Amino acid sequence: MNKQELIAVVAEDTELTRTAVERVLTSLLENIQAAAKKGEEVTIHGFGKFAPATRAARVGRNPQTGEAINIPARVDLTFKAGKQVKDKLNG
Numbered sequence: 001m002n003k004q005e006l007i008a009v010v011a012e013d014t015e016l017t018r019t020a021v022e023r024v025l026t027s028l029l030e031n032i033q034a035a036a037k038k039g040e041e042v043t044i045h046g047f048g049k050f051a052p053a054t055r056a057a058r059v060g061r062n063p064q065t066g067e068a069i070n071i072p073a074r075v076d077l078t079f080k081a082g083k084q085v086k087d088k089l090n091g
Contacts, residue, residue: 036077046084053078 001009003025011021032050035042041051057073081089 033077036075044082046082048079048081048085051078051080052076 007021011018032042036052043049053076055074058071060069060071
């Protein structure tokens, strides 16, 4: 499911317009990203936790040439599903 499909489903379920749902979803995603950029976690009780994770710099290899390359440190966004989500997926 892509973003537009999600917007359509939520709009139908909530009887809100697609425009309203898109604004809410866009705001939600932007605020999660902004919090992660500041190093903060975002926890949605019963759903899960979004958190920034720092990946250390490392040396990798070019698979075609075998040449060593430096891979810089970076910050990724991780998601850990909450118990209710895990139970729905597995039950």
